[in-house]
Amino acid sequence: MLRALCGRVVLAAVLAAGTGCSSFMRLPDGFLRLGDKDDFQAVTGDDARLWAREFYDPNTASLGFWAQALQHEFVHQRGYEVVAVGDIASKRRTAGVWIECATHVGGERVGYLIGLWVDGNFIRVVEFVAREDVFAARVDAVRQTFSTVRW
Amino acid sequence: MRSLVGLFVGLALLSAACESNNPLRRERRAPIEPVARQAVPPNPEPTKAPPGGVVQEPAAGPAATPAPGVTAERYPLPKSAPAAAADRKVVLAGELKVEVSRPDEAIAGLRGQVQGWGGHVQRQTDRTVVVRLPAAQFDAAFQWLRGSGRVLTESQQAEDATEEAVDLGVRVDSAKKARDRLLAILQQADKVEDTLKVEAELRRTTEDVERLEGRQRALADRVALATLAVAFQPLVDDPEATRQKRPSRFAWINRVGAERVVEDF
Structure with a gap:
C-alpha cells in the first residue's frame, strides 16, 4: 500500500516536473491533454486516447520479463493479435519496449499500442487506444513521441 | 388286499x-x-426356468x-464381464464449445488431427465442425480439444445400442427366413393367381430385408465412428469477460490493456 502510494507520488512528481517546464511528453498533433486528471491523459477529437501510468510490483523483474508477460497476457488470455514489437528509448535514454496489438472492445475493432519501461519495482507504461481506422492514421506519430517521454 | x-x-x-x-x-x-x-x-441353458419358475415353451x-x-x-x-462389455454396442457422441484466439487455425488443426485419427469431417458451418472419428479415439479427441483453448461447455453421451442391434439382428433373420419360405412356396405354385400373390409378398419381404439391413449398417457405422461437434468461439469477441475470468497473476497487468483504457480512462 505504502509502496503503491510512493509509486503514485513519484509519478506525480515526474509529471509535475514535466508539466512545470515542458510537458511530460510531447503530444502528437491533434491531442489535447486533459487537465482534470492525476495521470497524464490526452485525447483527440475522434476519441483516440493516450494514457501514461506507473505501477508498483513487488516482484523485481527485467524489462524483457515484463514485456513477455504482457504479450502472453494479451495473446493467450485476452485474444489480442500482436501486430509488431520494437525497442524504444525514453528522453532520458531509459530502454523500453513497445507492443502494437489489434483487438475488439465492445464489439468494435481497435488498435492498441503500449510503451513499457521498467525501473526496479516500478513499471511505467504509455498506452494509446483508438478505433481501428483512427489508430492506423495516428499510431506512427504516437510511437515517435514515446522517445520524448521523460522517464 | x-x-x-x-x-x-x-x-x-x-x-x-x-x-x-x-x-x-x-x-x-x-x-x-x-x-x-x-x-x-447356442445357449447352454436353453430351457432353464427363470426365477418365476415359468419355462418358456418351445414354439409350434x-x-x-x-x-x-x-x-x-x-x-x-453366463459370459465373463469383459466379454459381455466387448459385445456391447455403444454410440458415442460429444459436444464442445472452445474459446480460442484464432478459430480458423484451430479448425485447421482439428481437421489435421481427425485425419490422423482415421476419421473425417462430416460438415462445417462457420466455426462449428462436426467430425466422425473411430470410437477408440473419442477420449483422445477430447483431450486434444481441451488443450486447444478454453473449454466453455462440454458434454458426452454414450447411448447403449446393444438392444437395438440385437433386435435388428432378430428381425433381419426373421425376414430372411420368411423370404426363403416364400421362394420355396413360389417354386411350388402352379396357379398364376397364387404366383402373383406370392411374388407380391416376396417383393415386400425383400424390401423389408433390405431396409433392415440398411438400418443395421447405419447402426454399425454409428457404433464404429463417434460423432463430435466442436464450436470454436473467438476469444476476441468478449475479451473483457475473459480478462475477468482469468486475471493475470500480476496485478498491474490487469490494469492495462485496450479495454481498461476504454473503460477506466
Whole structure:
C-alpha cells in the first residue's frame, strides 16, 4: 500500500516536473491533454486516447520479463493479435519496449499500442487506444513521441 | 388286499404326475421343429426356468419361434464381464464449445488431427465442425480439444445400442427366413393367381430385408465412428469477460490493456 502510494507520488512528481517546464511528453498533433486528471491523459477529437501510468510490483523483474508477460497476457488470455514489437528509448535514454496489438472492445475493432519501461519495482507504461481506422492514421506519430517521454 | 392294490395304483399315478412336472423331461418330449432349433442361439441353458419358475415353451411354428437374442436377453448367458462389455454396442457422441484466439487455425488443426485419427469431417458451418472419428479415439479427441483453448461447455453421451442391434439382428433373420419360405412356396405354385400373390409378398419381404439391413449398417457405422461437434468461439469477441475470468497473476497487468483504457480512462 505504502509502496503503491510512493509509486503514485513519484509519478506525480515526474509529471509535475514535466508539466512545470515542458510537458511530460510531447503530444502528437491533434491531442489535447486533459487537465482534470492525476495521470497524464490526452485525447483527440475522434476519441483516440493516450494514457501514461506507473505501477508498483513487488516482484523485481527485467524489462524483457515484463514485456513477455504482457504479450502472453494479451495473446493467450485476452485474444489480442500482436501486430509488431520494437525497442524504444525514453528522453532520458531509459530502454523500453513497445507492443502494437489489434483487438475488439465492445464489439468494435481497435488498435492498441503500449510503451513499457521498467525501473526496479516500478513499471511505467504509455498506452494509446483508438478505433481501428483512427489508430492506423495516428499510431506512427504516437510511437515517435514515446522517445520524448521523460522517464 | 384291495387296499394294497390301491396303494400301488396311487404311487404309480403320483410318479407319473412328478415326471410330467419335470422341466427336463418336458423339454425332451416337446416337439421342436427344425426351424425352431435353428432360431435358438447356442445357449447352454436353453430351457432353464427363470426365477418365476415359468419355462418358456418351445414354439409350434416359425412365427412364435424364440428368436436369436431374445432368449439371451431374458436369460443372460453366463459370459465373463469383459466379454459381455466387448459385445456391447455403444454410440458415442460429444459436444464442445472452445474459446480460442484464432478459430480458423484451430479448425485447421482439428481437421489435421481427425485425419490422423482415421476419421473425417462430416460438415462445417462457420466455426462449428462436426467430425466422425473411430470410437477408440473419442477420449483422445477430447483431450486434444481441451488443450486447444478454453473449454466453455462440454458434454458426452454414450447411448447403449446393444438392444437395438440385437433386435435388428432378430428381425433381419426373421425376414430372411420368411423370404426363403416364400421362394420355396413360389417354386411350388402352379396357379398364376397364387404366383402373383406370392411374388407380391416376396417383393415386400425383400424390401423389408433390405431396409433392415440398411438400418443395421447405419447402426454399425454409428457404433464404429463417434460423432463430435466442436464450436470454436473467438476469444476476441468478449475479451473483457475473459480478462475477468482469468486475471493475470500480476496485478498491474490487469490494469492495462485496450479495454481498461476504454473503460477506466
